[in-house]
Amino acid sequence: MAQKNRLGWAVYLAGALLIVVLVFFLVELFSFNQGSSGIEPVSSGAYRDRVDALLAIADPANAEAAIQRYGCPACHRAGAENGIAPSWEGIAERAAERRPPMPADAYLYESIIHPEAYLVEGYPNSMVPNFGSRVSDQELGDIIAYLLTPDAR
Numbered sequence: 498m499a500q501k502n503r504l505g506w507a508v509y510l511a512g513a514l515l516i517v518v519l520v521f522f523l524v525e526l527f528s529f530n531q532g533s534s535g536i537e538p539v540s541s542g543a544y545r546d547r548v549d550a551l552l553a554i555a556d557p558a559n560a561e562a563a564i565q566r567y568g569c570p571a572c573h574r575a576g577a578e579n580g581i582a583p584s585w586e587g588i589a590e591r592a593a594e595r596r597p598p599m600p601a602d603a604y605l606y607e608s609i610i611h612p613e614a615y616l617v618e619g620y621p622n623s624m625v626p627n628f629g630s631r632v633s634d635q636e637l638g639d640i641i642a643y644l645l646t647p648d649a650r
């Protein structure tokens with residue numbers, strides 16, 4: 498009898514776990530869909546107004562604080578090809594050539610806000626998908642401005 502009860506609880510527990518996993522899955526799916534909306538077609542004018550507004554208030558000298566706050570170096574390690582994420586060394590030049598005719602600043606914006614829109618060859622879609630709802634406009638502008646300088650590492 499006691500045995501049977503224990504089995505009953507195990508079934509209950511498994512059912513409860515299944516529901517929890519399902520809820521997580523749905524939440525994840527929903528936030529992913531939110532992340533992918535707003536992707537603009539590749540063109541020379543993509544994201545133009547938004548990026549201009551961000552860069553108008555940006556100061557690359559302040560980017561380091563934001564970069565640390567959001568943990569970018571956990572994947573983007575200074576100067577190293579580590580197989581986890583591409584290095585930022587020389588990124589300003591590469592950014593201009595990633596998605597022609599999209600200019601470098603618009604590409605950098607898209608890479609951070611919609612990382613799934615374009616994947617750098619050899620890397621998975623593992624970049625954090627929700628920076629768009631976490632990083633402030635000031636921080637985002639500072640980071641893009643910094644990545645556009647030859648100092649980016």
Ligand code: HEC
Pocket residue numbers: 564567568569570571572573581582583584588591592595605608609612613615616617620621622623624625628640644
């Ligand atoms: C969990 C690991 C991870 C974190 C954290 C991360 N990234 Fe990335 N990032 C990647 C990967 C992997 C790629 C390459 C795949 C792709 O294109 O999305 C990438 C690509 C990029 C690119 C395009 C690089 C290129 O050479 O074209 C930029 C720009 C970028 N990330 C900026 C950032 C910024 C800014 C932060 C912090 C706010 C950040 N990333 C945090 C993993 C990460």
